Amino acid sequence: MERISLNEGGWQSRLVGEIDGEALEAIRNFATVEEAVVNEEKSQDGEMVTDLYFYHYKDVLQDTPRIAELAGIPPENTAYHHELLALYLVRDPQDTAPRLLFPLFLLIVALASFSLVIIIHNSFAVSMNARIHQFGIFSSIGATPKQIRTCLLQEAASLCALPLFVGSLLGVAGGMGLILLTNVLLRDAVQGRHESSPGYHPLILAATLLVAVATIWLSAWLPARKLSRLTPLEAIKNTGELQLRRRKSSPILSLLFGVEGELAGNALKAQRKALRTASLSLLFSFMAFTMMQCFFSLTAISTRETYFERYQNVWDIYATLKDTQVESFPETEELQGLAGVESAIVYQRAAARRLITEAQISEEMKSFGGFSQAPGQYVTQVQDGWMVNAPLVILDDNSFLAYCEQVGAAPRLDGAVVMNQIRDVTNPDFRHPVYCPYLKKDSLGEAPVSVLRQSGSEDVTAEVAVLAYTEQVPALREEYATLDYYELVHFIPASLWREIGGQLGGTNEEVCICVLGREGAALEELNALQAQIHAIVSKNHAAESENRIQEYDSNNTMFQGMMAVFGGFCVLLALIGMGNVFSNTLGFVRQRKREFARYMSVGLTPTSLRKMFCIEALVLAGRPILITLPLAVAAVGAMLKLSYVDAGEFLAQAPLVPIAVFMLAIVACVALAYSLAWRSIRKISLAEVLRDDTML
Secondary structure, three states, X not given: OHHHHHHHOOXXXXXXXOOOHHHHHHXXXXXXXXXXXXXXXXXXXXXXXXXXXXXXXXXXXXXXHHHHHHHOOOXXXXXXOHHHHHHOOOOOOOOOOOOOHXXXXXXXXXXXXXXXXXXXXXXXXXXXXXXXXXXXXXXXXXXOHHHHHHHHHHHHXXXXXXXXXXXXXXXXXXXXXXXXXXXXXXXXXXXXXXXXXXXXXXXXXXXXXXXXXXXXXXXXXXHHHHHHOXXXXXXXXXXXXXXXXXXXXXXXXXXXXXXXXXXXXXXXXXXXXXXXXXXXXXXXXXXXXXXXXXHHHHXXXXXXXXXXXXXXXXXXXXXXXXXXXXXXXXXXXXXHOOOOEEEEEEEEXXXXXXXEOHHHEOHHHHHOOOOOOOOOOOEEEEOOEEEEEOOEEEEOXXXXXXXXXXXXXXXXXXXXXXXXXXXXXXXXXXXXOOEEOOEOHHHOOOOXXXXXXXXXXXXEEEEEEEEEEEOOOOOOOOOOHHHHHOOOOEEEEHHHHHHHHHHHOOEEEEXXXXXXXXXXXXXXXXXXXXXXXXXXXXXXXXXXXXXXXXXXXXXXXXXXXXXXXXXXXXXXXXXXXXXXXXXXXXXXXXXXXXXHHHHHHOOOOHHHHHHHHXXXXXXXXXXXXXXXXXXXXXXXXXXXXXXXXXXXXXXXXXXXXXXXXXXXXXXXXXXXXXXXXXXXXXXXXXXHXXXXXXXX
């Protein structure tokens, strides 16, 4: 949120258009509006931009149209800060970006928090139930239920007070340390990165302690309340042996492993409460780890395909210049003449509008509804047709002439090349879009002319000769995602912009330089080229530059860092579950000796008992795996459907190795715990165990 606010501003919605002082004051007095500020940087060429800030993010989508109507601003001149709103879980239906990272983070935290609450509760329950016999004696000599509950709660408080306080402070310190470590690791990897400032508000610490205390109190109070209600006789006669209240069959285990499987199933059901912590911890940790690995793998595939590989032959160095105009940039030829530069395009963006009539729309576009599905904020219906956005991409003269030759147009500097292409909006697959012509070619005339209008003031026009209508675009690092908004992109030379720029205005404040190095250039060569370019352009301009290979490496570093943090969290949950497995298997050795002695008295051999132990370990380790894998497959299928990535492509790069390693680690630790417990149990003296009264 801090990064977005610094780079793009903390506004939540924006109005573009002239607003008088009275209307502006009315907006500021709107009940849900905290502030309405005129953005002087964005306001230019008579186009006023007003940024809106709301008290509550949930009111942004609902009240912005009302405020626009109050100010007389048409719906197409409103905009929303989608990236910032998504972090507050406010989604605009018009926002097509998935934005799944933050919801996934919340899901993992929710799963972890829920499992930790259950872990605390079950830890107290197991501890208290193991001392039923002791509290039965206390009750028999006059201790009241209230005194027993108070004793147990005081014990819980004394047990948790110091760890709670120290753990909270260590958590704060660890969080700050993680932020500082991130700053150190990414300081050289990401140029121009704004470093995070570690901070922790005292109210957050107070709320954390309050919630933790409430959780511990409730977790201890529930089993204490149940324990205090036992009569002295019930408590004293308790043997401590895990028993089923009602015998239940285990048909699957019985079918697979015979009588040993049936006995193992009954033993696991008898230990269900004691092993609940382990089962949930292992389940949630494996599920969170699997989902995390799949999500980040899918995100990496998507980023690589749609960004790095897509623009591999388009740019290697990308620079932006602040407060500069492309027509007055003198270093263009010097950049294009550098050794190791295959192409260097200097360009700038500008806003304009154009009228499209019914007769000009292509038949293919009409087949999916024409402008019937166009959002009102992007297309305005007028008397003669539709007024659409016609963004201008202003190329340096040399690059524009080369582009004309590329599309087969006459190389001239007095016209525009129009991108005559639009995406079929009825096809939701944004990864494999279907394009069709925007305008009819036979309706364009022998000497077509494009009448461009000033954005925000359509009465101001400029006529531009159209050299060609084409589906090819110059090699620029541009998404052209605006095609989804029915925009008609015009490419014009800087020389022509000198003539019509005063009429249209609305240029972006940045000039962009897209440089493609020689084929196969290594990172060291591109770093040297980047330094040369930066030295040239930074003499007279405030410049920032990017390196495609370095950015790819930085992106991989950030992905690995996020996976390390989330993976460490999942490992922590798994360790809690495994610790509970060791605690139960080794802590109930005495009870299991009596249980196994009883089985031996009816004919079971030590080999059968060992098989029973192995089945228990297999079920305990296999249950989270069997539950998680189908859920993970369903979740990945849903993510593949949302992102339109082919299943075969994902499977070729699926994170099978880390998931398998995590899964085998769970199996190995559970097997080790049961192996250690078996070493203590296997030497059973039937006569000695059956006559040992301390087992009662």
